[in-house]
Amino acid sequence: MKVKVKRNFVGEKDLSRKQAAFRLAMEVVRSGNEGTIKKTAYAIMKLANYAKEVLEIKNLTRLSNEHMKDFAEHLRGEVGDGEIVLGHASNIISSLNRVFDHYGRDDLKLSAKAQGLNRGSRYYNIDRSVSEQTHNQLTDYLTKQYFSTGDIKFEVLRIQVEMERTFGLRFKESALHDLKGIHKKDNMLDVVKGTKGGNPRKVPILNDKGYDLLNYARDFKNEFDFNRSLIPDDMKFQQWQNFAYGVVKSFNEQNGTNYHFHGERHYYAQTRYQELTGFDAPVKSGFINGSYLNVMADYYGISLEEAKEIDIEARLTISEELGHHRIDVTNYYLGK
Template structure:
């Protein structure tokens, strides 16, 4: 292993911020960029020698390859993390526009929500993976949150609480328990998990993630992020009394002033429940 790759591996190993998925993804990106820097002619780099010229060279390569903005922005996030950990936060510009990459979220009024087909769900042979999927549907959880879910800890009677270590960005949060379906799913999750999580006691998280992926892929369910879209849209209807724009409801411009306030309150509530830092991201689920 080259010096830079080895040092970046150590940097990742000694800094535990973020979820398991976030850490694994960051490590993968940094190793890839170390290889790219070597290919670009920077043969004697170490982790502390990161300079603006290295960042510029990487971005120029990625732009020339025609990578989409989202991919480049994700790699820039990993570069900023690297720069911050070696005490050089100013090496990477804070504004993506500096590199000719726009910082925007693409929002359409086309729904990407999906439901769980009961027939397909019944073909999931892992009880724990099937329960994680049901929790994703009932509470709009991310995949990692639903796999690490500890019912005994999370169930607080009228709401569930999620540990920071389960959540993207380390943002702990709560989600209300609003209906009998959610209560029924939680009760079954508690029976299955006992005092533990939805990771069987003899497995690690990474093992259960592989089982989840294999089980969902074989029946065409994949990552099921569409369940979060569905949760957001159903919650929006519950809070406002009308459908979200992504479901054919009125756009913001078509709402009265009073209803715009209701729309705003609903979007902020859903943003918190989904664990997003910005309402703009939630708009991807709801439309404008």
């Protein structure tokens, strides 16, 4: 029976620094394989930066399994935003597991499959949207916190969550939006700040509900003299993100839920697919691996090729509205 050697986990070092991460990687990768060392060092820095910037944890020995699950959600968001590919995310988890195994920290190890980060087509057919029930639970929770504490940050966060769901905005985009660029002439909303790669885009304002939300958000911002965005003037974005993530963590712990901001974008994408095609997204309907195209063709009495055209056109539209400009990324939100 192999006995696992207990070593001191050198998580007290600033592992967001390249040199420190490489030293740890060389300690872990006993084979000395240069490529494996580089991959391991990158994964260490990735986790260390996330822990420092989002969790406000500099010493990685303080990480818990829940923190690691939060990190996995962060990776899923990056995959969904097209920042990294699925295989890359899977490699990060694998590399970190190697580190934790080396130091006997089995409590921090994750299953890429359980976290939806394993390779394979099944990954794309996992519904990660926020349900109506969970969304309403969160917004009710935020409203109650606002009224009971008088802290306007809870109401700001509720507005932000509603903007993510209504317009498919990323967390940062909704937080930094200045509530300008509302074009009633063509029913479009400018999304400029906080976008990936600094690429601005326009998203549709589809109904009066969208306008009501924007008007309320703008009035709220003006009432409390927010000069820049929906973030209070005395807070930096990182401070706001820490507050928001902390609130969601408390909400999940109290309600036994698994709410994540990125799930609101999934909801938006799936809702738009239904509006554009008349059908639920594959990840919702369960007609996966292309079978949804046959169902669509039969329902409309059209050819399979025509059904594919409808599907592709809808995915292109949704991709642009989400700010991806790549149709393949929609598999992450809609299934395939």
